[in-house]
Amino acid sequence: MNQKLIIIGKRSNLSQAIYNALPSSVLISTKDVLSNMDVFSQYKKSRFLIIFNNFQRSTKLSDLNDPTSYINNSILSTAIILSKLTNYKVDKIIYTSSASVYGDNNYCKESDILQPSSLPASLKGSNENLVSEFCKSNDIDYTIARIFNMYGGIDNFSVISKIISAVKDKNELSLINNGSAIRDYIHIQDVVSMYIKILEEINMPVVNIASGNGISVRSILDFLANKGIKIKAKNLNRNEIKISTACVEQSKRALGDNKTLINVEEYILSKVKN
Numbered sequence: 001m002n003q004k005l006i007i008i009g010k011r012s013n014l015s016q017a018i019y020n021a022l023p024s025s026v027l028i029s030t031k032d033v034l035s036n037m038d039v040f041s042q043y044k045k046s047r048f049l050i051i052f053n054n055f056q057r058s059t060k061l062s063d064l065n066d067p068t069s070y071i072n073n074s075i076l077s078t079a080i081i082l083s084k085l086t087n088y089k090v091d092k093i094i095y096t097s098s099a100s101v102y103g104d105n106n107y108c109k110e111s112d113i114l115q116p117s118s119l120p121a122s123l124k125g126s127n128e129n130l131v132s133e134f135c136k137s138n139d140i141d142y143t144i145a146r147i148f149n150m151y152g153g154i155d156n157f158s159v160i161s162k163i164i165s166a167v168k169d170k171n172e173l174s175l176i177n178n179g180s181a182i183r184d185y186i187h188i189q190d191v192v193s194m195y196i197k198i199l200e201e202i203n204m205p206v207v208n209i210a211s212g213n214g215i216s217v218r219s220i221l222d223f224l225a226n227k228g229i230k231i232k233a234k235n236l237n238r239n240e241i242k243i244s245t246a247c248v249e250q251s252k253r254a255l256g257d258n259k260t261l262i263n264v265e266e267y268i269l270s271k272v273k274n
Helices: 013-021 030-035 067-085 119-137 159-168 188-200 217-226 249-255 264-272
Strands: 004-008 026-028 047-052 089-098 141-147 149-151 173-176 185-187 206-209 233-236 243-246
Touching (some): 004 013, 013 026, 030 067, 047 067, 067 119, 089 188, 119 141, 149 159, 149 188, 159 173, 159 217, 159 264, 185 264, 188 206, 206 249, 217 264
Parallel strands (some): 004 026, 004 047, 047 089, 089 141, 149 185, 173 233
């Protein structure tokens, strides 16, 4: 890779994992971008690859006490960076989006009409449009990477991390709708492997980053119970998408059919037995 890789979103779990895999890359925080319009000036002679991992922190997605900060973190920082990039040589942009943009969709294909049903999902969709239109106008190759339910790394937000914590700390696990919803889980190491391949790809405007397999939290808990690991849980009834799994035909064609993806049940088992 001859270009300078810039990763926006310094505290992001994914940013840290990509940086660990590609230590020659540069991590820049959203705060730095918002406070310093010339944050890229020291790299002006380089050709750029940019990964946008900037967004409202996962643990504060439901916190609207400061709407201005929420918008600044979620989309204004993206706009500010894009406005500065017109002065630099950018070969590719990857924007990290989310399966949430699909809304209630059992089998999500990249060509499907988006149906975001929450504020974070709507802002992700707006970022997608902002990045894609900017790149088209400035002849920059780009990829919108729609990540499904990522776990692993320094994650303390996903339901997978909460299951592991419940076992290790003997805590009660809060289940939404008895854990019946089916989701497509993918380990962060597999996400990073796919991102590294995407950096070398051209003409791939949108791609699902997922395993292509769906499983419910209830099924995971039953699997653990069969291994002698029982978790105390309480149920919370909430509206949620019942099934969200990805079509991964496009990612397999472009990135290769990786048959060694980390299995979420085996991952949890390995963590709780340590």
